[in-house]
Amino acid sequence: MSDTRSRFEVVVVGAGPAGLAAAAAAAECGRRTLVLDATPWLGGQIWRGREAKGGPGSAKRWLARLQAAGAAVARQTTVVASPGPGVLLAESPEGPREIEWEKLILTIGARELFLPFPGWTLPGVVGIGGLQVLVKGGWPLAGKRIVIAGSGPLLFAAAAEYRAAGADVVLIAEQADLARLVRFGLSLPRLAPGKILQAAQYQAALLGVPYRTGCWAVSAQGADRLEGVTLRSARRTWTERCDVLATGFGFLPNLELPRLLGCRTENGAAVVDDRQESSQAGIFIAGEPTGIGGEGRALVEGLIAGFAAAGRPERAGRLWRKRRRALAFSRAMDRAFALRDEVRDLASPETPICRCEDVPRRDLEKYGGWRAAKLHTRCGMGPCQGRICGGAVEKLFGWDAASNRPPVFPVSIGTLREPDPRPSGASD
């Protein structure tokens, strides 16, 4: 992989469940396939840490399948731009790489949605999924008091993992109301029978941890780091002392790269056809970017994309039924965990909305839209490129914070300026 320019029949960007499935499917069909990931790990954020440990479950199975299929793998390789049609520019520890593709599959996952509230910038306030990832990597939690406040099925899984790492989980606060969750729970046997067992397991692991619905964090307190969190429910407002507040309100599709490549997006998700092909011919998108659906949906979409990109639509077609079930499940989840108005609007006038540039709500409210606010306050102009504040202003003000400018990730100027090292068409 030391060559700076390489060419593959199928290139898969992102090695989470969707990416592993897509790469395995394409490689099994005999296509010369590369799967790359920005991190040093395979399995994406959801299967983080499972690669080294082996471990049970589907992670191990899919990693083995990928290996057997013989797809090439590039780690720590971040795609930053598309210098021309059919070419990606990536940054890797060895330097810039240009990767030519005939078919491209984008399985770039999602990021957590954070909603700003007073104190959300204090050290100790961490993403629910983010903390899971850190804990898998050895982040010390033993003896720490943790409040989990946010939304979604992730809260249980996270609480179980934090507890296994020795944390004292004080409370799980789910913003959605019980009635919605009950309706969702009742639909589980039909939509996803396997989830019932999972839920039961979490429940056993969490024995004694209060789970409150219709409850959310309104502010966090502390001087140089978090000391406590104030929570609210229909009945009361109270403060819990804690060392860590894990927060997050579900996930947002990563759409920067699809947008840069001209793929159409709608309602915050990439638009794809039955074969997972985007509005740009030859570019397939699978998993979270097409709509948040978790591991099950990612795997089936990944397979469909892999088979379709490999020119085997009949194999893709056999999976449509399974995908329909997965889509129904994600729609039910969306309804169950829909955001209540109160949590969209917790920021005080002084609360920073843009954490990179420290832009408080007060400064943003004067403007009629994202572009004006961005131009005049620098909101979204820091290194996260609006990935965190973009979701926040969308929920807070209804602004569309889409971006499609290169680089899709901050990158060294040396990588950007690298001229074509070899004439197009050269292969390693």
Place this chain on the structure above:
Amino acid sequence: MTEIVSLTINGRPIRVPSGTVVAVALALAGESRFRRSVGGHPRGPLCGMGVCFECSVTIDGRPHCRSCQTLCADGMEVRTDE
């Protein structure tokens, strides 16, 4: 048998298992403030996935490195004075 790597955090040596990211090493060393924001406020990791840049630190003299995405290496010098 897990290998151990040695690095320094703000000049203090620490040993961690190989495969550990810098953010975790910082937490093991008891650091909660990873950087100061442009307005001077203390910040620590938020997303844990390389997206938010809140965990940025200076590694081997290079500023703005995401500690949650960088693996610890022998002899690495990490500073949290950004």
Place this chain on the structure above:
Amino acid sequence: MSGWDVAVVGAGIVGAACASECARAGLSVIVFDRGPVGGGATAAAMGHVVVMDDSEAQFALTSFSRRLWRDLAPELPADVHFEACGTLWPAADEEEMAEARRKAEFLRGRGLRAEILDEDGIREAEPNLRPGLRGGLLVPDDSVLYPPSAALFLLGRAPRNKIVLRTGADVRALDPDGGVVLGDGSRISAGLTVNAAGCWSPDLTAGLPVRKRKGHLVVTHRYPGHIRHQIVELGYLKSAHSVSSDSVAFNVQPRSNGQMLIGSSRQYGAERPDVEFGILRRMLERAALYLPSLERLTALRSWAGFRPATPDKLPFIGPSADNQKIWLATGHEGLGITTSLATGRLLADMILNRPEEIPSAPYSPARSLPEDKAHD
């Protein structure tokens, strides 16, 4: 009677400066822009306030305007990021050194400060520039600022209620009797109209020889102190002069927050505002040639925009050739930030029949223009 004394179309830095000067002279002003304040060429500008000696007329306008900016500096709020950092023109060889000396003499001869640096001097001034430069020219009174906030500040600086701002307003046509016709067909009447619509000004004033010239920019993460001056290569003029082909030149600015803004590129004939990788690479290649340390630094964003260019590199400031109710303030290309304040002052001087602080004739829309060689 007319609703407004003056209607300004375009809330870029030039439109904002014109509106501000008119309002401060007591006229009532309404300003239209189809986008936000400073969202066109102003957002695609580097934000330099520099004296340029391309021609006497250009020198007169830039030096007058630079003085106005320096007078205004104490009033500028922090978000304008005004930095009196000066401009450093590095000279790579003896030929460029001669050009640096010529420029220095030109500026000193007109009472402005300019300093010639030798090899040691330039290394001391900018240690991160590549070794082996012959020397350079330092123009200490130049500065840089953040243009969109400057435009907003100028509009807000007018006396209360004297300026009404309508962003997101689609002006379909200029009313020959003064005022504008909006997209929905409604009319807003005014004593006179100022076309400050930049690249879109020919859409409102037919036949106006203003053409879009595309430029790219890159901004870095924060590296305070990495450079101390705005640095521009002496070949910049050659690049700016080339009216037909795509060109790049090294131009980098320190922002007060530690970020660096890297330019520049010039293209005619490009219609889409997308970042074009080929020209972006050439631009960064050029920048790294002068400032090799850039290689290791992180780029956060790149973007492109259009600047309104005229055939003789001078803007149009004054009444249009055929209608005294329609005035022009457009065609400032890459010097709109520098020359905005002088444009506003001159325009107001003419409208109010005040004595002109510099002669306005060189910028008259009625002047004779060279053949537009760039037309394909």
